[in-house]
Structures are given as C-alpha cells and as structure tokens.
Amino acid sequence: MWTWFYKLASPPYVYGVAAALMPWLLGTAALAMVYGLIAGLAFAPPDYQQGDAFRMIYVHVPAAIMSLSVYMVMATASAVALIWRIKVGHAVAAASAPIGASFALLALVTGSLWGRPMWGTYWAWDPRLTSELILLFIYVGVMSLRSAFEDHARGDRAAALLAVVGVVNVPIVHFSVVWWNSLHQGATIVKLGAPSMPGSMLWPLLSMWLGFMLFYGAVLCTRVQAEVLNRERQAAWVREAIKS
Amino acid sequence: MNIAPDGLEFEKVHVWRGDRHVLQGVSANVRPRELLHISGPNGTGKTTLLRVLSGLLRPEQGSVRWLGQSIMTFRTEYQASLAYASHEPALKGDLTALENLHFAVGLKRRITAEELHAALDRTGVGACADLPARVLSAGQRRRVALARVLAMSATVWLLDEPYTNLDASGADLVSGLLQAHVQGGGLALVVAHHELRLPCSIRRLELNS
Amino acid sequence: MKVGAWRAFVLIVYRELCLSFRRPEHLFQPLVFFLIVTTLFPLGLSLQLSQLRDIAPGVLWVAALLSSLLSLDSLFKSDADDGTLEQLALSGQGLTLIVVAKTCAHWLLTGLALVVVSPIVAIALGIPTAAFATMMMSLALGTLTLSWLGAIGAGLTIGLRRGNVLLSLIVLPLATPLLIFGAAATERAISGTSAVGALYFLAALCVFTCTLAPFAATAALRITLE
Numbered sequence: 145m146w147t148w149f150y151k152l153a154s155p156p157y158v159y160g161v162a163a164a165l166m167p168w169l170l171g172t173a174a175l176a177m178v179y180g181l182i183a184g185l186a187f188a189p190p191d192y193q194q195g196d197a198f199r200m201i202y203v204h205v206p207a208a209i210m211s212l213s214v215y216m217v218m219a220t221a222s223a224v225a226l227i228w229r230i231k232v233g234h235a236v237a238a239a240s241a242p243i244g245a246s247f248a249l250l251a252l253v254t255g256s257l258w259g260r261p262m263w264g265t266y267w268a269w270d271p272r273l274t275s276e277l278i279l280l281f282i283y284v285g286v287m288s289l290r291s292a293f294e295d296h297a298r299g300d301r302a303a304a305l306l307a308v309v310g311v312v313n314v315p316i317v318h319f320s321v322v323w324w325n326s327l328h329q330g331a332t333i334v335k336l337g338a339p340s341m342p343g344s345m346l347w348p349l350l351s352m353w354l355g356f357m358l359f360y361g362a363v364l365c366t367r368v369q370a371e372v373l374n375r376e377r378q379a380a381w382v383r384e385a386i387k388s
Numbered sequence: 389m390n391i392a393p394d395g396l397e398f399e400k401v402h403v404w405r406g407d408r409h410v411l412q413g414v415s416a417n418v419r420p421r422e423l424l425h426i427s428g429p430n431g432t433g434k435t436t437l438l439r440v441l442s443g444l445l446r447p448e449q450g451s452v453r454w455l456g457q458s459i460m461t462f463r464t465e466y467q468a469s470l471a472y473a474s475h476e477p478a479l480k481g482d483l484t485a486l487e488n489l490h491f492a493v494g495l496k497r498r499i500t501a502e503e504l505h506a507a508l509d510r511t512g513v514g515a516c517a518d519l520p521a522r523v524l525s526a527g528q529r530r531r532v533a534l535a536r537v538l539a540m541s542a543t544v545w546l547l548d549e550p551y552t553n554l555d556a557s558g559a560d561l562v563s564g565l566l567q568a569h570v571q572g573g574g575l576a577l578v579v580a581h582h583e584l585r586l587p588c589s590i591r592r593l594e595l596n597s
Numbered sequence: 598m599k600v601g602a603w604r605a606f607v608l609i610v611y612r613e614l615c616l617s618f619r620r621p622e623h624l625f626q627p628l629v630f631f632l633i634v635t636t637l638f639p640l641g642l643s644l645q646l647s648q649l650r651d652i653a654p655g656v657l658w659v660a661a662l663l664s665s666l667l668s669l670d671s672l673f674k675s676d677a678d679d680g681t682l683e684q685l686a687l688s689g690q691g692l693t694l695i696v697v698a699k700t701c702a703h704w705l706l707t708g709l710a711l712v713v714v715s716p717i718v719a720i721a722l723g724i725p726t727a728a729f730a731t732m733m734m735s736l737a738l739g740t741l742t743l744s745w746l747g748a749i750g751a752g753l754t755i756g757l758r759r760g761n762v763l764l765s766l767i768v769l770p771l772a773t774p775l776l777i778f779g780a781a782a783t784e785r786a787i788s789g790t791s792a793v794g795a796l797y798f799l800a801a802l803c804v805f806t807c808t809l810a811p812f813a814a815t816a817a818l819r820i821t822l823e
Contacts, residue, residue: 302817483612
C-alpha cells in the first residue's frame with residue numbers, strides 16, 4: 145500500500161512523473177483560467193454595491209487562497225523531508241516557496257488595486273491584507289534562510305524547520321490580526337471580500353481557483369524537475385536525462 | 389561462535405558535505421583496551437568521522453553501534469559515556485580553568501573541587517586553575533582540555549589531534565594518559581598526524597580521498 | 598554517579614549567569630538600546646506628553662521587541678564560536694535540557710531586565726502609573742515568548758554571515774501576535790478598561806510557545822551542529 149509513497153522518495157521517479165504531468169496540468173490550467181477570465185470579466189453581472197470593481201475578486205481571492213495552500217504544501221513537504229529524511233521533500237519545498245510568495249505578492253497587489261476604488265487609498269490595514277503581508281514576510285524568511293547556507297543540505301533542513309514552525313504560527317498570526325482589526329472597526333465599511341454570489345459570479349471564481357491550482361501544479365512540476373536535477377547533479381541518471 | 393558485542397563499531401559510513409563525498413564507506417571496530425589511530429591527509433574527513441562517532445553528525449548511510457546497539461537509539465546515554473576533545477580546546481575565555489572544568493564535567497558526573505584540581509595537576513596546569521582561560525597559552529589551554537577529558541572518567545575517548553600545540557613533555561603526557569586509559573579498560577580513537585608509539589594494542593585506520 | 602536533570606539545569610543557568618556578569622556591558626547594552634529607541638519616537642514625532650500617551654503602548658512594545666532581538670544573537674553564538682556548544686551537546690544531558698536552561702537564563706538576563714527597566718520608559722512616554730502592573734505583566738509574558746521564538750531563530754542562524762539580520766527577519770513576523778496583544782493590554786490598562794482578555798491571550802501564547810519551542814529549538818541546533 146505504501147509502495148507509491150516510497151517510490152515518490154526516488155528522485156528519478158519524481159523527475160519522470162513531473163515531466164509527464166506538466167503538460168496536462170498546464171493545459172487544463174489554461175482552459176480553466178480562460179473560461180474563468182472570460183466568464184468573470186465579460187459575462188458576470190456587475191455587483192450592485194461595488195460595481196465593476198468587484199471583478200478583481202477573480203484574481204485576488206484565488207491568489208490569496210493559493211498563497212496559503214502552497215504554504216501548507218511547503219510545510220508538509222518539509223515535515224516529510226525532516227521526519228523521514230526523504231530528500232525529494234526538500235526539492236518540493238524549495239520549488240514551492242517562490243511560487244507561494246508570488247501568489248502572496250499578487251494577492252497583496254490586487255488587494256491594493258481593489259482597495260483604491262473601495263477605500264480611496266491603495267492601502268488600509270485590512271485584517272486579511274495584513275495577515276497576507278505577514279505571510280509574505282514568512283515566505284521571504286524561509287527563502288532567505290535557505291539561500292544563506294553554503295552547505296545546501298543544511299540550508300534545506302533549516303528552511304524546512306522554519307517552514308514547519310511557521311505553519312503553526314500562521315493561524316495564530318491570522319487570528320491576532322483579525323482581533324486587532326476588530327478593535328478599530330469602522331475604518332473599512334466596505335469589506336474586501338466576496339459579495340454574496342449568484343451562480344454567474346461564483347462559477348468563474350471557482351474556475352479561476354481551479355485554474356490557479358492547476359497552474360501551481362504545472363509550475364511546481366517544472367521547478368521540481370529543475371531542483372531535482374540540481375540536487376542530484378552528481379548522479380548517473382541525471383547525465384542520461386540531460387542528454388535526452 | 390557469537391562474540392558478545394562490546395566496543396564501538398561503525399560500518400560503511402558515508403557522509404556528504406554539499407557535493408563532496410567526505411567519508412566513503414569507512415568501517416572499523418574498536419574494543420575496550422584498544423586504540424584506533426585515525427590518520428590521513430588533510431580534508432579526508434578525520435574530524436567528520438569523529439563527529440559521526442560522537443553522535444553529533446548523522447551519516448547519510450552506514451551505522452555506528454556501541455555495545456551492539458545503534459547509537460541513535462540511545463544517543464544521550466551513549467554521549468554520557470564518552471569524552472570528546474575537538475581540535476580547538478573549547479574553553480570559555482572568561483571562565484577560569486577550574487570553572488571551565490566544573491561546568492563541563494559537572495554535567496556528566498558529580499565531581500568535587502579536589503578531583504578537578506587533581507586532574508589539572510595531572511596535566512601540569514594546576515597553577516593555572518584560577519586564571520581565566522583567555523590568558524593561558526595555547527599549550528596550557530590544550531592541557532586544560534586534556535584535564536577535562538581526564539576528569540570525565542569516560543569509557544570512550546574521541547580525541548581530535550590531541551598533540552597540537554604541545555611540547556615534548558606535553559606529548560609524553562598525552563601518550564601516558566592514553567596508555568593509562570586504554571590499559572585501564574577504556575577505548576580511544578585518536579586523530580594524529582604522526583606515529584603513535586604506545587605499548588598497547590593500536591589499530592590503524594587510514595583515510596584517503 | 599549520573600547528574601540529575603534539575604541539577605544540570607541549575608548548573609547551566611549558573612554558568613550563563615557567571616559568564617554574563619563577567620561582561621556586564623553586554624547586559625546593559627540592550628537596555629540602553631531600549632531607552633534610546635523609545636527616545637527616538639518623541640524626537641521624531643515632536644508630540645506633547647498627552648499625545649505620546651496614545652502611541653505609548655505601541656512604541657514601548659516595538660522598542661522592547663527590537664532590543665530583545667539584539668540580545669538574542671548571543672544566545673548560542675559565543676558558545677558556538679569557541680566550541681563549547683559541542684561540549685554541552687555531548688554532555689550526556691540531552692540537547693533539549695541545554696536549550697531550555699540557556700533560554701531561561703537568557704530571559705532572566707534580558708527579558709526580566711527589560712521588565713524592570715520599563716517603568717522608566719513608561720514615565721518618559723506618559724503612561725500613567727496605574728497601568729504599570731499590566732504593562733510589566735504583559736512585557737514579562739511577551740519577552741518570555743520572544744526568548745523562545747528567538748531561540749528557534751538563533752539556533753537556525755548560528756554562524757551565518759549577517760546572521761543577526763536574518764534572525765530578525767525570521768523572528769519578527771512570528772512575533773506580531775505578541776506585539777498586538779501586548780500593546781492592546783497596555784492600552785486597555787491606560788484607558789482604564791479591563792486588560793484581562795488580552796493578558797489571557799498573551800499567557801496562552803506564552804504557554805503554547807514554551808511547550809513546543811524547546812523541541813523546535815533543539816531540532817534547529819542539531820541541524821546547525823551537524
């Protein structure tokens with residue numbers, strides 16, 4: 145039963161699986177995102193309260209969800225790598241970190257752009273944006289720690305530990321920020337959130353979310369391939385793979 | 389015939405440091421009343437091997453066993469019965485020699501000030517007991533480190549280049565301590581660049597790149 | 598005869614205290630930094646004392662965080678530099694006990710010192726004396742939690758170039774809940790409302806961190822020692 149798990153511990157196997165999956169993931173991601181964008185931007189009716197500005201939701205919300213999901217993947221891969229000493233886990237975590245950070249940055253930028261018509265400013269200390277910002281800082285910390293070590297194996301392990309410590313803290317940070325913001329109620333009258341959604345608005349959103357997930361999968365496959373090749377560059381199978 | 393496992397044995401130990409394959413499948417075993425002399429050119433992993441044997445570094449492959457059991461399963465107890473002397477003397481400059489010993493040995497076993505003084509006298513730095521370590525010379529610091537090893541009363545000695553910075557009398561001292569330890573039933577693994585001439589059972593492990 | 602855990606703990610704490618009191622300037626520097634940082638805010642904002650009171654909790658807490666971070670670097674660094682950290686790791690007492698003892702000693706020398714000095718800073722920022730008890734309680738809990746978060750960060754960044762910058766980068770995002778609840782507790786005490794809720798959250802964070810952080814910090818040290 146666990147054979148698939150043990151097979152995944154083998155770098156050449158993972159390399160092969162990633163190479164095979166990538167085109168499928170990219171193709172379905174493209175389909176989902178094209179549908180989501182067209183249906184959401186062109187066909188969904190404007191919100192009665194926010195007007196056309198709400199359409200930012202089709203990028204902002206999936207990006208925010210993905211920034212958290214990718215962190216979970218990174219933390220899980222790190223935990224697997226630390227506990228069972230499976231090196232591929234480090235490759236997956238290292239590959240995911242920049243993607244997750246990019247999603248967080250995208251969520252922040254789109255949130256800021258959304259805030260302009262909503263609050264009149266590019267930034268207000270909205271609880272979700274603030275905890276997204278702190279999440280971005282945690283991502284940056286993990287990436288900086290990994291690259292600060294000269295010995296890559298130690299850098300991987302240190303960054304993995306930090307990712308696991310961070311995953312425990314992310315809900316705490318989020319809760320604290322929400323609590324903090326509730327003290328200053330009244331600043332944000334219009335919530336930067338999903339308006340109550342009829343189907344014509346909801347389906348494109350779900351499709352964009354799916355598209356982002358598949359896109360993450362596709363980019364992850366490519367990056368994991370690169371990470372595995374880099375880490376295993378002394379091994380014989382790598383020379384074969386590069387030749388082909 | 390089954391010989392009861394005693395002593396320290398390590399088998400096919402591999403360690404990578406980044407891309408360098410530092411230890412390439414080294415194996416040996418050391419029983420009580422034996423001394424293993426580890427030698428080899430610079431950069432061949434002698435210090436790394438000692439750190440693996442002390443339990444600080446987990447090898448990528450291979451096993452290290454003490455009394456038949458892998459040291460990783462009872463790492464703390466194993467470490468309680470060993471004394472490790474690294475390449476630097478590892479003393480706190482602001483503490484006196486006596487205090488350095490007290491804080492280090494006091495974690496391993498209950499020890500009195502008299503015993504600590506005796507250890508320092510044995511290694512020839514009794515007069516430095518109340519001097520802060522930063523004012524001691526390199527040779528004196530090495531002797532204090534040796535006194536620490538002595539005072540720990542450990543079964544396993546892992547010594548990384550214990551002869552460094554010592555004059556002829558210091559070298560004789562180290563040899564004498566090793567001899568007494570090994571003949572008293574302990575075992576020792578010593579990294580040294582020169583020949584060890586000791587009247588006890590010496591095994592050789594030569595590391596090469 | 599083997600040395601028991603409590604005896605070993607006391608010995609290590611005593612060692613840390615001995616070492617620190619031989620270099621008392623290292624104890625004063627973070628406290629002076631604390632005072633300097635809090636002085637910067639009134640100078641930079643040129644506010645009246647009554648206006649300062651509004652921003653006082655935040656300023657106090659940010660200054661406390663930053664000066665704690667300064668001193669965290671020294672938690673493991675000097676032992677790692679002269680090789681005594683390895684000796685401690687090989688003492689047969691288990692790395693977790695070492696970490697717990699060193700972190701507790703560190704808090705006594707830095708966090709507790711900060712709590713003791715805080716009334717001076719509070720007066721400078723216009724915080725009324727009635728709020729002192731809550732403020733000091735919140736600082737005590739917060740600095741203890743921060744010592745533990747810092748132990749994890751310090752364990753990960755020993756020996757790295759620019760390690761102290763990286764340490765701050767790692768620890769500060771994780772310390773934001775402390776800042777939020779600590780400043781809120783102080784603010785409530787100043788305005789006269791009950792700060793008990795915020796203090797309870799701080800205490801919960803403290804207990805949570807003190808329970809789990811030792812294992813994370815031990816793991817971090819093992820990674821560094823390898």
